[in-house]
Amino acid sequence: MKNKGSLLSEGAEAKVFIVKAFGMEILVKSRLPKDYRIKEIDDSIRKRRTKIESRVMYRLNRAGVRAPRLFAAGVFSIYYEKLDGKLMKDSSLGSKMLKKCGMLLAEIHNAGISHGDFTPANIIISHGTPYVIDFGLSEVRNSSEEMGIDLLLMKRSVSSSMFKKFMEGYAETARNPKPVIDKLEEIEKRGRYQIRTLG
Numbered sequence: 001m002k003n004k005g006s007l008l009s010e011g012a013e014a015k016v017f018i019v020k021a022f023g024m025e026i027l028v029k030s031r032l033p034k035d036y037r038i039k040e041i042d043d044s045i046r047k048r049r050t051k052i053e054s055r056v057m058y059r060l061n062r063a064g065v066r067a068p069r070l071f072a073a074g075v076f077s078i079y080y081e082k083l084d085g086k087l088m089k090d091s092s093l094g095s096k097m098l099k100k101c102g103m104l105l106a107e108i109h110n111a112g113i114s115h116g117d118f119t120p121a122n123i124i125i126s127h128g129t130p131y132v133i134d135f136g137l138s139e140v141r142n143s144s145e146e147m148g149i150d151l152l153l154m155k156r157s158v159s160s161s162m163f164k165k166f167m168e169g170y171a172e173t174a175r176n177p178k179p180v181i182d183k184l185e186e187i188e189k190r191g192r193y194q195i196r197t198l199g
Helices: 039-063 095-110 144-157 160-173 177-189
Strands: 006-010 014-021 024-031 070-073 077-081 123-126 129-132
Touching (some): 024 039, 039 070, 039 095, 095 123, 095 129, 095 144, 144 177
Antiparallel strands (some): 014 024, 024 077
């Protein structure tokens, strides 16, 4: 499949295109080469990140977590479902929807995945249901540290009252929420706020 289509978004690491494939409009995320890196190293990094991201999406799809369906994966590109809706960051959410968003993160963690960038910019509200997107920083890891960071990122992105409702949904749905919530408190105490850097 060729990445011919209209550009939807462009980040530091990848471009996302809308293309026609499988008889529908889908999205293609293509990781861009970095001229400042040695080609062999750059190719290895892009291959690894694409492989991890596609593996995360496949695992979430298998677990029934609300995420775009993965259709195919190439060496540097991922082909997946285009969701219609509004980003959480652009929506006015009531208590019920905030709880659903907390439940969504718990389901991701239950599947053994840490998202790595779980913020209102990476949640789409589609037909009254939240879906998680963008798995570029995700890992297949049962790490309370990484999962605690997911909680911290959301806490820093919304008001305290919104986060309280979010946490109600998380605590109700997570299989073992206490270690993750304890880790969130530990991270906050040690002042770990510079969380991620991209290579």
